Amino acid sequence: MAALSEAPSAVQAVIELVLPDLQVPTPVDLVVRWEPDGETVWISEPGDTGWAGFYAGDTCGTDLVVGFADWLQEQVFAEAGGAWGEARPGCPGHPHPTAAREFQGAGWWVCPRDMKRIAKIGDFAALLRPAQA
């Protein structure tokens, strides 16, 4: 496995966009690697022997954003010791997590119950931050 800096810039950009949305309320320490031959992103917690892999080869654009967001949520954060049992990103006013969906060509976190759009993927963490004075 190679450093993430070896990954295509489009893949790096998607990781930088999506990952912060799941790093609230408290950040989880994660190791992110890139496997060039398999075009796969691998993520683990430091000291953990298990890795979760996301194949990025066939997808791009909004499909990549939504696919990666959904995978991060289901395969990484749902299993991570640092986020155990937490709904990430949490749906405001509900106990469940939001769901990653495409809407009019953009990736959104939506309420899975009423499909209300909560925030664009990449904007969720900023939603929780207090406005700068």
Ligand SMILES: [Zn+2]
């Ligand atoms: Zn909801």
